Amino acid sequence: MELAEFKLSVDRWLDEHAAELEPEFEGIGTLDEQMAQLRKIMRLGYDAGFTRWGWPGRVGGLGGSNLLRAYLGEALTARDLVEPGNFSMPEVLAPTMIDFAPAELAASMVPRLLSGDEIWCQGFSEPGTGSNLGSLACRATKDGDGWRVNGQKVWTSLAQYAQRCVLLTRTGTPESAHRGITAFFIDMDSAGITVRPIETMHGVPEFSEVFYDDVFVPDERILGRVDGGWAVAMDLLPYERSTALWHRTRYLQRRLEQLVSLAPAGALDPASLGEAIGQVWALRARSRATQRRLAAGETLGAETSIDKVLLATAEQAVFDLAAEGLGPAVALGDDPESGRWRAEFLYSRAATIYGGSAEIQRNIIARRLLDLGADR
16 A cells, blocks of 8 residues: 555544544553553554554565554554554564564464554663663573573563563673574563563653563574574664654654643743754654665664654653743643643653663764774
């Protein structure tokens, strides 16, 4: 299906099913409510065919460009029907599953994700390693026809809701760094897994720490090859900054538009407003170019660190402006709508940390894009 035709079909479907698609809560809602809404939207979208477009037929998709997926998320976000970060998780995990999993496993599992029947999470970060994946310590040891996993992950988004996890483990020596990492696709109900949610400063248990105590994973759940998990990670990370980031970009644009309409006359400093508008549109232009490159078949890489830096800058600019223009609403959050602004302002403080810190992204830009040499 061509993009123009797809846009018309999506918009018509959203108009015709508006009442059915609307969330049943006010404001930002609880995380449980957000996840229930996500599952509803994914199921309705899958049954109507929309969440299958842009994915290959071998995993239950209907084919077509990634631009179709980009528009669907944009349209849902523009109508406040989904929280963009939650809706975008398939954009982060499904492409890597398609590229690295055994064909039969991908064909069986990806439709469950696209339909909302399952939630997946990403087990990368660990205590003490942060953005330095080469130093991870969660270990997998060979055991017959599988592996035993022991260790801990942290900041695992939506782990308490997830049925599966894309997990990075150490299978080589610590000295082998990124050459000794293996990726697994693990069932979260496996014996030995303990999930403990972490409540963030905006009051939502979005993240979890996950403990793996002698967890068995069969050989057929390896993604890629043994000790080849670095390639899986490097394939996955740019997807966090492609279609998933485009959805977030549209969300920031919408919130900025809403802020301008809500703020009392004279409450927004013109210079700050101009800065926020410029940041959002710079991000949108950059993200659009990334979408077009992906649609043209180009491989995404280190250059997506630029997209991530622009996202963090734009997100903080928008919600700093909200704190300035809506003052008491952001400070107190004493009704559903002002509570939403407050939660989003607090969450924006982490924009320079989540998905790879701003410092790490700037180092990548300096070393790998500008050839400014290694850290000293």
